[in-house]
Amino acid sequence: MDLRFGDGKPTDEERAAVDALLGPPESSWAGADRGGTDTADLRWARGGREARDRRDQLLPALHALNDRVGWISEGALDYVCRRLTVPPAEAYGVATFYAMFSVRPRPATVLHVCTDLACTAAGADELSAAVAARLGPENGVRIERSPCLGLCERAPAALVIRAGEPSCPTPEGSPTPPAPEGASARPAFEDVAVQAESGGPGAAAPGDGNGKGRLGRPTLHATAVCAPATPDTAVHAATTPESAPTEPAARTAAPQTGNPALTPTIPTTPTTPLILLRRIGTTDPTSLDDYRAHGGYTALRRAFALGPAGVIREVTDAGLVGRGGAAFPTGRKWQATSAQPDHPHYLVCNADESEPGTFKDRVLMEGDPYALVEAMTIAAYATGAHQGHLYLRGEYPRALARLTHAVRQARTRGLLGDDVLGQGYAFDIEIRRGAGAYICGEETALFNSIEGHRGEPRSKPPFPVEKGLFGKPTVENNVETLVNVLPILTMGAEAYAAIGTPDSTGPKLFCVSGTVARPGVYELPFGATLGELLALAGVRGNLRAVLLGGAAGGFVRPDELDIPLTFEGTREAGTTLGSGVVMAFDDTVPLPRLLLRIAEFFRDESCGQCVPCRVGTVRQEEALHRIVDRTGTDAAPDIALLREVGRAMRDASICGLGQTAWNAVESAIDRLGAYR
Amino acid sequence: MTAIPLGVPRRLVEFTLDGQEARVPEGSMILDACRAAGKDVPTLCEGDTLAPKNACRVCVVDVEGARTLAPACSRRAEPGMVVRTDTERARHSRKVVLELLASSVDLSTTEPAARWIEEYGAEPDRFGPDAARVDEEPRVDNDLYVRDYGKCILCYKCVDACGTQWQNTFAISVAGRGFDARIAVEHDGPLTDSACVYCGNCVEVCPTGALSFKSEYDMRAAGTWDEERQTETTTVCAYCGVGCNLTLHVQDNEIVKVTSPHDNPVTHGNLCIKGRFGYQHVQNRD
Numbered sequence: 001m002d003l004r005f006g007d008g009k010p011t012d013e014e015r016a017a018v019d020a021l022l023g024p025p026e027s028s029w030a031g032a033d034r035g036g037t038d039t040a041d042l043r044w045a046r047g048g049r050e051a052r053d054r055r056d057q058l059l060p061a062l063h064a065l066n067d068r069v070g071w072i073s074e075g076a077l078d079y080v081c082r083r084l085t086v087p088p089a090e091a092y093g094v095a096t097f098y099a100m101f102s103v104r105p106r107p108a109t110v111l112h113v114c115t116d117l118a119c120t121a122a123g124a125d126e127l128s129a130a131v132a133a134r135l136g137p138e139n140g141v142r143i144e145r146s147p148c149l150g151l152c153e154r155a156p157a158a159l160v161i162r163a164g165e166p167s168c169p170t171p172e173g174s175p176t177p178p179a180p181e182g183a184s185a186r187p188a189f190e191d192v193a194v195q196a197e198s199g200g201p202g203a204a205a206p207g208d209g210n211g212k213g214r215l216g217r218p219t220l221h222a223t224a225v226c227a228p229a230t231p232d233t234a235v236h237a238a239t240t241p242e243s244a245p246t247e248p249a250a251r252t253a254a255p256q257t258g259n260p261a262l263t264p265t266i267p268t269t270p271t272t273p274l275i276l277l278r279r280i281g282t283t284d285p286t287s288l289d290d291y292r293a294h295g296g297y298t299a300l301r302r303a304f305a306l307g308p309a310g311v312i313r314e315v316t317d318a319g320l321v322g323r324g325g326a327a328f329p330t331g332r333k334w335q336a337t338s339a340q341p342d343h344p345h346y347l348v349c350n351a352d353e354s355e356p357g358t359f360k361d362r363v364l365m366e367g368d369p370y371a372l373v374e375a376m377t378i379a380a381y382a383t384g385a386h387q388g389h390l391y392l393r394g395e396y397p398r399a400l401a402r403l404t405h406a407v408r409q410a411r412t413r414g415l416l417g418d419d420v421l422g423q424g425y426a427f428d429i430e431i432r433r434g435a436g437a438y439i440c441g442e443e444t445a446l447f448n449s450i451e452g453h454r455g456e457p458r459s460k461p462p463f464p465v466e467k468g469l470f471g472k473p474t475v476e477n478n479v480e481t482l483v484n485v486l487p488i489l490t491m492g493a494e495a496y497a498a499i500g501t502p503d504s505t506g507p508k509l510f511c512v513s514g515t516v517a518r519p520g521v522y523e524l525p526f527g528a529t530l531g532e533l534l535a536l537a538g539v540r541g542n543l544r545a546v547l548l549g550g551a552a553g554g555f556v557r558p559d560e561l562d563i564p565l566t567f568e569g570t571r572e573a574g575t576t577l578g579s580g581v582v583m584a585f586d587d588t589v590p591l592p593r594l595l596l597r598i599a600e601f602f603r604d605e606s607c608g609q610c611v612p613c614r615v616g617t618v619r620q621e622e623a624l625h626r627i628v629d630r631t632g633t634d635a636a637p638d639i640a641l642l643r644e645v646g647r648a649m650r651d652a653s654i655c656g657l658g659q660t661a662w663n664a665v666e667s668a669i670d671r672l673g674a675y676r
Numbered sequence: 677m678t679a680i681p682l683g684v685p686r687r688l689v690e691f692t693l694d695g696q697e698a699r700v701p702e703g704s705m706i707l708d709a710c711r712a713a714g715k716d717v718p719t720l721c722e723g724d725t726l727a728p729k730n731a732c733r734v735c736v737v738d739v740e741g742a743r744t745l746a747p748a749c750s751r752r753a754e755p756g757m758v759v760r761t762d763t764e765r766a767r768h769s770r771k772v773v774l775e776l777l778a779s780s781v782d783l784s785t786t787e788p789a790a791r792w793i794e795e796y797g798a799e800p801d802r803f804g805p806d807a808a809r810v811d812e813e814p815r816v817d818n819d820l821y822v823r824d825y826g827k828c829i830l831c832y833k834c835v836d837a838c839g840t841q842w843q844n845t846f847a848i849s850v851a852g853r854g855f856d857a858r859i860a861v862e863h864d865g866p867l868t869d870s871a872c873v874y875c876g877n878c879v880e881v882c883p884t885g886a887l888s889f890k891s892e893y894d895m896r897a898a899g900t901w902d903e904e905r906q907t908e909t910t911t912v913c914a915y916c917g918v919g920c921n922l923t924l925h926v927q928d929n930e931i932v933k934v935t936s937p938h939d940n941p942v943t944h945g946n947l948c949i950k951g952r953f954g955y956q957h958v959q960n961r962d
Contacts, residue, residue: 003871004870004871006862074862077862087862087871088871089849089862089870090846091862092861092862092863093849096852459730459750603854604854608850608857609830611733611734611776611777612733612772615776615777615779619807622803622807622808647772648768648769648772650744651745651765651768651769652736652745652769653733653744654730654733659744
């Protein structure tokens with residue numbers, strides 16, 4: 001590949017950030033200084049396919065720069081391109097695709113203030129204005145309005161990311177990790193994870209007098225989650241993220257844990273103890289021993305006893321369907337992939353949880369990370385994959401720390417690696433971080449993102465089971481779906497299938513937020529009604545509407561609380577379960593503003609590939625903006641316009657984003673009588 | 677003796693197209709069958725020399741049993757498929773797509789757009805005077821061609837032609853996201869600072885006139901561009917031994933642009949900077 005690079009040079013810091021990930025450059029062709037290299041450089045250039053095959057390191061490299069410097073300069077981008085043999089124009093296209101990256105200089109600290117549905121209802125706009133009045137670029141802080149941060153149970157939420165030197169090794173392990181120079185200056189990773197657990201927000205404090213010699217440079221990379229945020233706590237977290245108060249433990253996001261009163265005693269379904277959430281709050285999420293003491297790795301042993309075909313049979317018999325929103329039968333997907341003659345097979349766990357109002361995967365990953373590691377191992381074993389990718393949302397620093405730690409622990413203990421559990425089966429997990437793009441939760445967009453391309457969905461067919469990641473047969477499952485595999489194997493398919501309804505089996509997690517007394521993740525067997533769920537969470541105020549399934553879902557009325565929360569039940573009622581979002585709004589929340597925010601979300605998150613979605617989401621937002629204060633005949637022409645555009649988006653968009661971008665607005669107009 | 681490669685014989689796929697039996701070689705797209713049957717399915721991002729990108733969605737057709745419409749340009753015909761090209765549903769989507777495009781970019785030089793807008797009854801003005809547009813000033817940063825992204829429909833054809841499908845120069849890519857996505861060179865700089873080699877193969881495939889020869893751009897600005905008065909002469913490039921075909925577009929005895937026949941089995945419409953832009957010596961009459 002004959003690439004042309006500009007004159008821009010990386011700074012020493014940028015070079016160090018990239019080299020820490022990719023190792024030092026081998027020759028001056030790859031960006032090493034000409035002076036120091038030997039004459040072999042002049043004879044041949046290493047490159048070709050071997051170098052190009054590292055394209056998938058592009059996103060991790062951009063993260064490395066962003067973590068270290070806070071933005072991506074021309075020189076830095078060119079250096080990454082040299083190292084990976086990526087055309088600079090394409091890398092620029094990738095860098096500008098993600099909301100968390102900037103190709104313009106910006107302050108080292110970025111405060112992401114969530115302005116999505118639950119947070120707006122909880123006063124995010126006031127928070128954002130108050131913080132903006134007190135902080136600005138002069139304080140070294142950039143304030144950005146963010147889509148849902150997945151902290152809806154603690155709205156309003158804010159996330160601080162401060163660029164600086166890494167306080168722990170980068171999570172994206174490069175294929176050939178360089179020997180860290182001055183390794184003693186680097187805190188051992190376990191220490192960091194323990195620190196995160198015992199109080200720190202996931203990063204070591206700078207200059208904390210531990211003899212690490214960084215007293216003069218208060219620029220360690222740090223993140224802090226601030227929720228519920230007040231102007232004071234947000235300003236404090238933004239200016240000193242390393243000393244921000246500890247995030248509450250994951251169990252606080254699951255009100256049922258430790259509170260038997262909230263265990264579902266629901267007339268329509270038999271009472272079952274918590275299955276998916278049972279370890280949250282009772283098991284130390286950093287301890288592999290504790291996980292094993294609480295039943296961990298019994299499912300994997302059972303899987304090895306059953307063999308791959310046996311596991312698939314159990315999962316199929318259990319009736320497990322995908323929990324990410326599309327509700328595709330998991331067993332069928334696994335069977336189709338394992339039967340593909342092409343190799344290797346890949347496993348991808350979709351943890352890019354970005355649907356507004358969804359935070360169940362975050363709670364699972366923060367509270368029970370080993371469960372996901374075990375479940376991924378089982379899924380890979382069943383489908384014949386030896387490499388798993390965990391694509392984790394970029395806005396989840398604690399889940400990243402927990403899972404990085406869990407994967408490392410599992411690797412050291414022989415639960416991942418060349419010989420899992422001594423069974424001669426090789427499997428390992430690589431964690432990839434997203435960078436702020438809802439669209440990357442679409443399965444094929446996620447593949448493109450991992451491969452180092454823009455996160456644009458591919459056209460289907462071919463489907464991922466045939467041509468997925470790197471063009472190979474791939475199983476992609478959501479976190480909650482995978483975690484369900486554990487009880488299927490420990491309980492047996494029959495016992496699992498007995499939970500819930502015949503067509504929707506098993507337990508289901510619901511993310512309840514909005515105007516409720518006890519927001520959080522609730523686990524109920526399929527079949528409980530919306531009203532029963534809301535009774536557990538305790539509705540506050542005068543219920544006006546409930547949003548099911550998130551921004552891509554639909555609203556229902558307060559007189560429809562008898563809708564059974566099953567796939568077939570919601571479908572029959574003309575709505576959707578989606579990713580399990582249940583967001584309650586009382587009558588003080590202005591509905592038109594809410595709809596406008598949903599429209600803004602889709603406008604911002606459209607990848608721009610296809611016309612119906614790229615322009616349609618803009619036209620939808622414009623129309624909703626026009627009628628935000630109108631009703632009746634004043635709004636009628638724009639509602640007619642919305643219907644026409646919405647129908648074309650649903651019928652003609654490439655992927656689910658455009659196809660569902662009009663759902664919530666349509667349901668608000670038709671079911672709730674908005675603008676009437 | 678010249679051997680004519682016939683290719684591997686392909687099985688025929690039989691399916692129903694608008695109620696008629698259609699038979700196309702295996703692997704063909706629905707669009708191929710539509711064209712063979714003489715149906716006028718509109719296309720914008722589809723290119724005869726490029727793999728379908730499936731971005732504009734103006735060619736959508738109704739496939740029985742499918743939840744959404746299917747793009748005719750990139751959905752393979754399957755045995756037993758029942759396809760309708762002219763349902764109300766498909767026509768509605770085409771109409772709205774045309775409205776969305778025409779209300780956001782300047783389609784004045786997109787050849788067939790005006791005809792389709794009329795045929796489908798599209799009303800681009802219905803989104804009101806405040807509807808957001810891709811307002812970009814034409815970028816005139818070199819003597820050979822102009823980039824006017826106010827006319828760009830983001831069909832990706834130029835990106836594909838510059839990339840792996842033809843030129844392998846990789847000078848351009850899509851940058852940004854959503855409505856703010858634009859075709860850009862690295863760091864969104866001027867063309868002269870980019871990897872561009874000025875082969876003009878992106879101009880060759882551009883369906884909208886967003887990329888145009890500087891000569892054409894200047895003449896349009898001066899009001900002298902008149903395709904009625906132009907002749908097209910296909911000849912052989914005199915520069916090297918490859919022997920690429922050139923089609924010289926001549927107006928008033930001046931070469932005003934150079935294209936290349938897309939059906940040329942060697943070049944498929946691609947040229948290099950010399951063939952595409954190096955014709956000044958022909959017109960040097962001193």
